[in-house]
Amino acid sequence: MSATALFADVERMLKVCAPGATVRLATHSRVIQYKDKTYRSLPKFDRIELGHIRKMSRVLEILECAKRQIPGL
Amino acid sequence: MSEMTHHPLLFTLRDAVSGKGFLAGITLSGRALMVQEDGKWWTYGVRPGAIAESGSTPQESFARFRNRYKEVLFDIADESRTFAAFKREVERFANEVDKEEERSWNDALQLVRASSGPPPEPFSQLDRMKAEEAPPKVTVEKLSAAKRKFTPKDNLKDTVAKAA
Numbered sequence: 001m002s003a004t005a006l007f008a009d010v011e012r013m014l015k016v017c018a019p020g021a022t023v024r025l026a027t028h029s030r031v032i033q034y035k036d037k038t039y040r041s042l043p044k045f046d047r048i049e050l051g052h053i054r055k056m057s058r059v060l061e062i063l064e065c066a067k068r069q070i071p072g073l
Numbered sequence: 074m075s076e077m078t079h080h081p082l083l084f085t086l087r088d089a090v091s092g093k094g095f096l097a098g099i100t101l102s103g104r105a106l107m108v109q110e111d112g113k114w115w116t117y118g119v120r121p122g123a124i125a126e127s128g129s130t131p132q133e134s135f136a137r138f139r140n141r142y143k144e145v146l147f148d149i150a151d152e153s154r155t156f157a158a159f160k161r162e163v164e165r166f167a168n169e170v171d172k173e174e175e176r177s178w179n180d181a182l183q184l185v186r187a188s189s190g191p192p193p194e195p196f197s198q199l200d201r202m203k204a205e206e207a208p209p210k211v212t213v214e215k216l217s218a219a220k221r222k223f224t225p226k227d228n229l230k231d232t233v234a235k236a237a
Contacts, residue, residue, distance in 0.1 A: 002111035002127060027151050028144035040166065041124045041145050051115045055125035058173050 017065035081236035120209035122171030167211035
């Protein structure tokens with residue numbers, strides 16, 4: 001089992017680091033939109049592996065801020 | 074960055090996806106970086122950049138990456154009212170770059186090229202392919218077009234290779 005964070009913590013992080021970002025549920029994944037970026041492959045689980053959060057944060061260009069919000073990222 | 078833990082991959086995937094009133098064929102030649110993090114193998118998309126998956130082995134990680142990519146295509150099909158909208162969103166997704174990942178991929182490629190020995194298992198079992206011979210590319214075709222002819226030559230197996 002690799003390191004994870006609760007999706008609720010990801011939502012809190014997005015409010016701080018990507019204000020105005022939207023999260024919606026597609027059939028297979030969560031879709032996060034922020035500014036002109038779309039991340040459409042975040043798993044729909046309650047706990048998300050940090051690698052997914054790291055990847056999403058890089059794509060949304062908020063990684064440094066996200067690291068301050070989610071321990072271990 | 075260690076040569077032993079960062080592996081630049083090239084892959085080609087072909088899918089047929091049903092949408093609202095159309096059948097689409099998608100062929101993606103892409104790039105990914107495989108690394109060990111948090112005790113697992115991670116396949117991080119470079120092109121497309123907005124996708125990642127993990128596994129307990131490199132093979133499992135890539136298989137799950139491949140499946141997640143397919144799920145992205147299915148989600149886009151769900152949300153697209155027309156073939157044109159589907160094609161536009163698949164192309165946008167496939168061409169979205171993670172610039173930091175791309176830098177890491179290029180650094181890993183330079184280490185592969187500077188190394189005199191073979192890559193570690195299981196990467197040594199992969200074909201080696203010059204990165205310049207496999208540029209990132211996506212094509213989205215409407216297979217359900219009236220005059221479209223289908224032949225077995227259209228079939229293409231999944232391939233994954235170590236970038237060299």
